[in-house]
């Protein structure tokens with residue numbers, strides 16, 4: 359794994375922090391030379407808590423949750439927003455999700471255990487995963503989760519059997535692969551035909567399995583689910599998915615005489631990682647999906663189902679930033695300038711994984727224009743270990759505090775201890791106050807599970 363060749367033609371954009379637009383968390387501002395988020399000085403916070411550090415703007419998180427709910431409910435009465443906790447999970451964010459009235463998507467026993475520990479209402483929990491173990495299913499069903507999203511025929515039999523053993527009837531969805539090629543990176547595309555997820559519609563497999571679900575003794579088929587991928591900019595993919603799903607619901611009504619009551623269209627709305635990204639807004643997403651569902655239901659004379667969406671990234675990514683300290687500077691003539699920070703692929707795997715990029719600024723020079731092109735490399739033993747590749751930055755000096763934006767989704771949850779790196783702490787900031795909501799790992803944590811030696 360290595361970095362892509364440096365683009366020598368790239369010019370620094372000269373932007374200052376506040377010119378980075380949609381990338382910034384809601385309350386980002388520059389006071390004097392310094393970057394503030396939630397009214398808190400990021401340079402002071404880095405000094406107090408150490409770096410690397412994940413910081414979340416609580417007002418931004420709440421604002422996006424409210425925007426999502428309002429965008430859907432104002433257009434479509436019977437709708438719900440499910441937060442996909444794989445994007446970012448700790449007890450603090452679960453409290454916000456609960457307070458704001460969203461439902462919760464958990465994938466697997468660990469996320470479910472976290473939701474239970476946080477006291478999240480189990481009837482608002484949706485359980486996902488393409489290979490939930492019998493143990494995880496047992497935990498979910500006995501906890502009384504709202505819906506299990508069944509991903510395969512084998513799992514359908516398993517859920518019915520476990521529910522029977524526990525003496526309950528479990529509400530389920532079937533996850534359908536709608537065959538829609540979402541316009542996004544192939545690693546995060548999930549709704550196309552060749553996918554490990556869900557029931558394929560090829561050779562009428564999904565349709566046949568609906569019958570199995572209707573006949574299974576201890577489950578109640580409440581709805582259908584699809585999720586076509588992540589970081590999607592082109593809204594037509596969501597419209598196409600909705601059309602396929604509703605046509606399928608009409609076929610189920612006509613063929614089996616059964617009305618599907620609920621439709622979950624998954625997550626996937628893209629966000630701005632760089633200042634030039636122009637994603638669709640939450641409102642535009644809601645407009646396209648609710649209109650598609652209404653149009654299609656009218657076409658097939660179907661009553662409107664309860665409609666659900668399942669965003670992760672677009673709820674938390676821009677609310678989160680990562681603070682690092684510059685430790686080493688290295689300029690390779692005619693190749694690139696490396697700015698080494700005290701983290702890397704252990705706290706941000708997205709860059710190494712798919713050369714995703716983010717916008718950096720120096721928090722103690724936040725008012726200055728970004729005049730250099732740099733690669734923010736990490737401290738790990740991989741050539742491909744970088745946080746930002748060939749992006750503009752203010753002139754860096756040793757000890758500067760770098761803030762990398764839009765790192766709130768799939769960073770903390772995909773973090774590792776590679777090279778024995780303790781994972782960063784997580785701080786929520788709001789109204790001039792900061793609170794450490796997840797402490798930094800210690801060296802002792804790294805060895806806590808070792809039983810010998």
Ligand SMILES: Cc1ncc(COP(=O)(O)O)c(C=O)c1O
Pocket residue numbers: 442444445463486585587588589624625626627668669670671672
């Ligand atoms: C089933 C399911 N729902 C929702 C999501 C959330 O997607 P996003 O974070 O792109 O909104 C994912 C992400 O992988 C997913 O697999």
